[in-house]
Amino acid sequence: xxxxxxxxxxxxxxxxxxxxxxxxxxxxxxxxxxxxxxxxxxxxxxxxxxxxxxxxxxxxxxxxxxxxxxxxxxxxxxxxxxxxxxxxxxxxxxxxxxxxxxxxxxxxxxxxxxxxxxxxxxxxxxxxxxxxxxxxxxxxxxxxxxxxxxxxxxxxxxxxxxxxxxxxxxxxxxxxxxxxxxxxxxxxxxxxxxxxxxxxxxxxxxxxxxxxxxxxxxxxxxxxxxxxxxxxxxxxxxxxxxxxxxxxxxxxxxxxxx
Amino acid sequence: xxxxxxxxxxxxxxxxxxxxxxxxxxxxxxxxxxxxxxxxxxxxxxxxxxxxxxxxxxxxxxxxxxxxxxxxxxxxxxxxxxxxxxxxxxxxxxxxxxxxxxxxxxxxxxxxxxxxxxxxxxxxxxxxxxxxxxxxxxxxxxxxxxxxxxxxxxxxxxxxxxxxxxxxxxxxxxxxxxxxxxxxxxxxxxxxxxxxxxxxxxxxxxxxxxxxxxxxxxxxxxxxxxxxxxxxxxxxxxxxxxxxxxxxxxxxxxxxxxxxxxxxxxxxxxxxxxxxxxxxxxxxxxxxxxxx
Numbered sequence: 001x002x003x004x005x006x007x008x009x010x011x012x013x014x015x016x017x018x019x020x021x022x023x024x025x026x027x028x029x030x031x032x033x034x035x036x037x038x039x040x041x042x043x044x045x046x047x048x049x050x051x052x053x054x055x056x057x058x059x060x061x062x063x064x065x066x067x068x069x070x071x072x073x074x075x076x077x078x079x080x081x082x083x084x085x086x087x088x089x090x091x092x093x094x095x096x097x098x099x100x101x102x103x104x105x106x107x108x109x110x111x112x113x114x115x116x117x118x119x120x121x122x123x124x125x126x127x128x129x130x131x132x133x134x135x136x137x138x139x140x141x142x143x144x145x146x147x148x149x150x151x152x153x154x155x156x157x158x159x160x161x162x163x164x165x166x167x168x169x170x171x172x173x174x175x176x177x178x179x180x181x182x183x184x185x186x187x188x189x190x191x192x193x194x195x196x197x198x199x200x201x202x203x204x205x206x207x208x209x210x211x212x213x214x215x216x217x218x219x220x221x222x223x224x225x226x227x228x229x230x231x232x233x234x235x236x237x238x239x240x241x242x243x244x245x246x247x248x249x250x251x252x253x254x255x256x257x258x
Numbered sequence: 259x260x261x262x263x264x265x266x267x268x269x270x271x272x273x274x275x276x277x278x279x280x281x282x283x284x285x286x287x288x289x290x291x292x293x294x295x296x297x298x299x300x301x302x303x304x305x306x307x308x309x310x311x312x313x314x315x316x317x318x319x320x321x322x323x324x325x326x327x328x329x330x331x332x333x334x335x336x337x338x339x340x341x342x343x344x345x346x347x348x349x350x351x352x353x354x355x356x357x358x359x360x361x362x363x364x365x366x367x368x369x370x371x372x373x374x375x376x377x378x379x380x381x382x383x384x385x386x387x388x389x390x391x392x393x394x395x396x397x398x399x400x401x402x403x404x405x406x407x408x409x410x411x412x413x414x415x416x417x418x419x420x421x422x423x424x425x426x427x428x429x430x431x432x433x434x435x436x437x438x439x440x441x442x443x444x445x446x447x448x449x450x451x452x453x454x455x456x457x458x459x460x461x462x463x464x465x466x467x468x469x470x471x472x473x474x475x476x477x478x479x480x481x482x483x484x485x486x487x488x489x490x491x492x493x494x495x496x497x498x499x500x501x502x503x504x505x506x507x508x509x510x511x512x513x514x515x516x517x518x519x520x521x522x523x524x525x526x527x528x529x530x531x532x533x534x535x536x537x538x539x540x541x542x543x544x545x546x547x548x549x550x
Contacts, residue, residue, distance in 0.1 A: 081426055089424060095417035097484035098410075106414055107425035109407045119407040150537060152544045163425070 007066075008033050008202040009054070009085075009171050014063035016049055016226075023049040024060070025226045031171060031202035036193060038213040039206045040246055041223035047206050050223070051173050054204075055087045056080035067170060086168030090176045093160035096149035100141055101130035103148055104163045133162035136199070137192050154185045161192050165199070172196055173204040178212055190216045210239055222246050263503065265386075271499035272388035273298075273451045274466065275492065278473040279395045280443030282491045283403070285474055287436050288416035288483025291332050292347040292467050294444045296354035299463030301325045301445035302452035303358050306367040309374040318377060318449050325445015326438045328354065333437025337430060351467070359460050366459035375456035388450045395443065400488040412436065416483025444470075472519050473498055476526045498522070 007030040016024040024046045031037055041047050052058040053065065056075040065072045067083040094103050105126045111119035130144050139158035141151075148156055157177065164172050174193060178186040186209075193216060197203045207213055213220060220237055222230035222245040230237065230245035243249075277294060284291060291297075301321045308317035332350050336343040382390040403409035414422045415429055423429050452458035477494035479486030501518055 078426060087424070093421060093424075095414045095421050095484070097417035098414060102410060102414075106410075106422075107427050109410060111407065117408070118402065120405050121407055121410060150540060150544075152541075152547075 006068075007031055008068060010064075010066035011050075011053075012064040012066070014050070014053060014060045014065070016046075016053065016058065016060050022226050024053075026063070027223070027226070027228055029221065029228070029231070031204065033200050033202055034197050035218045036197045036203045036205055036216055037219045037221055038217035039204055039221050039223065040208070040213060040242060042246055045223040045246070046226040047223055048175075049226075051087065051175060051204070051206065054080065054171065054173065055085055081167060084168055084170030085173075086164035086171070087173045087175060088160050088164045088177060090179055093163075094148050094156055097147055099143075099145035100134065100148055100151070100155075100159050101127050101144035103159050104130035104133055104166060106163065108166055129166065130162070133165055134158060136165065137162050137195055153181060154188055157181070157185070157189050158192060161196060165196060165201075168201065171202045171204065173206070175206050176208065177205070178207065178209060186212065210242065213242075214239065224248055265389075267496075267499040267503050268389050269386050269454075270502070271495050272386070272392045273447045273454075274469050274473060274498075275392045275495040276388065276395055276450070277444045277447040277466070277470045278477075278491050278495055279392075279399045279488070280440035281470050282474045282477070282479050282486060282488065283399060283412065284436050284440040285471075285479050285481060286403070286416050286483060286486050287412045287433060288419060289333075289336065289433060289436065290343050290347065290471075290481075291329065291336075291350075291437060291440055292344060293328075293332060293351035293354055294440070294470055295463045295466035295468075296351045296358065297325050297328050297441055297444045297463075298448035298451070298466050299358045299458070299460075300328070300354050300361075300448070302448035302458040302462045303362055303367060303460070305449040306370050306374065306452050306458040307361065309370050310367075314371070314373045314377055317374065318453070321449045322442060322445045325448065326442035329441015329444070330434060330438035332441065333434040336437070337433060355464070358462075362458075362460040364460045367457050370457045372456070374453055378450055378453035388454065391446070391450065396488050396492055403488060408432070413484050416480075416485070468516075468519070469498070472523045475530075476522055478526075480530060481527065 009031040011027060011029040014024050014027045015022075027046070027050065039047050039050065049058060053060050053075070056077040056079055059075060065075060067080070067085065070083060072079065072083065095106065098106070109119070110122040110125040110129065112122040113120050127144055134141055134144075137158050139155060141155065148159060151159070177189050177193065181189060190212060193203060193205055205213075205216065214234070217234050219233050220230065220242055221228060222242060224246060229248075230242060277298060281291070281294060301324055304324055305317050305321035308320055311317075312320075332347055335350070336346050339346055378387050380387045385393070403412065411422065411427045411432055414427060415432060419429060448463055451462065473494045474486075474491055475481055476498070477486065477491030479491065498519065502515060505512065505515060505518070
C-alpha cells in the first residue's frame, strides 16, 4: 500500500567517508508519510551519520538526497529545516531557563512588528501556537511560561517533540528518545512518536531497545558497518533476524538461511 | 538623603551603570569579559588624547568605536579559543591596561581642550548627560531583552548554547555582536567619565570590572547565563551607589567599601545557588512522583 504513494524522503546510494573510514556505503532508503521507520545498528554502524546527512550537518560523498521532489544539493541545517526536516535530540533539546511557549517557538518566534533588525515577539500568537502543538502531542500544561527546568521528564519530552512539529512537516527524527526514561514515560513517549506519524509525517526512530522497536515500528532498517543489512516491515521480520542483521552473528539457522 | 545628594549619587554611578547594561547583556548570553575595566580606561584615555587633535565629537565617537572593536576582538578570541572566557579576557585585561600605561607614560593626559569637558556637562530634560544616557540605555536594553526575538535568543544561548545552535539560531553572530556591543557601551562609559574629569589618567577604570560585574550579579543576573533583567541591575547600581555615599556620610572608614561590595557579591551568588538547589529538589520530587 505504502509503495504506491510517493516517498516523502528518498536516499539513493548514499556513501560517506570520514578520512579513510567508510561510515556509509551505498545506503538507499525510502520514507513514507505516517510510517515509523526504526533505525537500528551497533555503535559505529552509521546511524548517526545517516541522521546527520538527512538534517544537513553532513554532506554525502556520493549519492542523492531527495526531499519530496527536490533533489537536495549542498544541504545545510537551514535548508533541511526549510524543507521540513527536524530532529529531536536526546539531550540538547530544551533551554531549561525558558518556558514551554518560548521553547516550542524557539528560533521561529512569530513577530508583531519589526524595527530595523529587531523583531518584536508576538507573545499571544506564540502562546497559541505552543498550546496547540503541545495539545497535539497529548499533554496538558497550564502554565506555558514557567521555566521548563521545573517540569517533569515526560512533560519536557513532549515539549521537545512539540517544537519539532512546528516546522517539521516532512520528516521528524528521534535520536534515542527513551534512553533515559522509566517504563511509564517510555510508553508515553512512544505514543507521542506514533501521534506525530499519524499527523502525516515520516518518522525515523533510533533506538537500542528492541521492546520499543517492536512496540512502535512499521518498518525496521538495520545498519551494519555502514550498509543496510535489513529493511523489512514489522510483520515480516522477528527479533532474531534483527539482532542477527545488527551484529552479523547468526543466532538461529533460520536467520542464517535468510 | 536630599534631592541634590541623589543627583550626585546618580552622576557618580552613571558610568558604572552604563557599563553594567552592556555587561548584563553579555552575562545573560552566558559569556563574560573581564577586560571591561581596561577597555573603560583605554577608551577614556584615547578620547582625551584624540580631543587634543580633533574636535570633541570626533574624538568621542572614535574612542567609542575603538571600544566596540576591542570587545569584538575579545569575542573572536573567546569564540576561537575553547577555554573559559574568564582566562582569555583576563589576558586582554592585562594587555589593554599595559597599552594605557604605555600611551600615557603612567601620567594623566595633559592639554585637553575645554570643549571635551563641556560634552558631559550638557543637561537634557534636567539631568546630566551621563544620567540621561544611562536611563535611555536601560530602556532600550529592557525592551530588547524582554520583547524582541534577539533578546529571547540571548536568554536561549545563555540557557543552552547547543540547543540554540540546533534550532538554527545564529549563535556565533549573536555572541560576537554581544561582545562588540559590550565593548562599545563600556567604551562609551569610559569616554563619559573622561569627559566629566576633563581628562584621563593611567589609573582610570582600574578595578571597575569588580564594580560592574558586582552590580550585574547583585542585580539578579545569573553568572551562568540565561537569567536576569535590567530592572534588577539598575536597582543594584543604585544600591551600591547609596552604600558608597552613605558610608561617606556616616563617616565610615572608606577602606570598608570594598569589603561591603565583595561581601554583597558573595551573598548574591550564595542566594542564587540556594535557589538553584531548591529547584533541583523540586524537580527530583516531580520525577519521583511521575515514576510511581
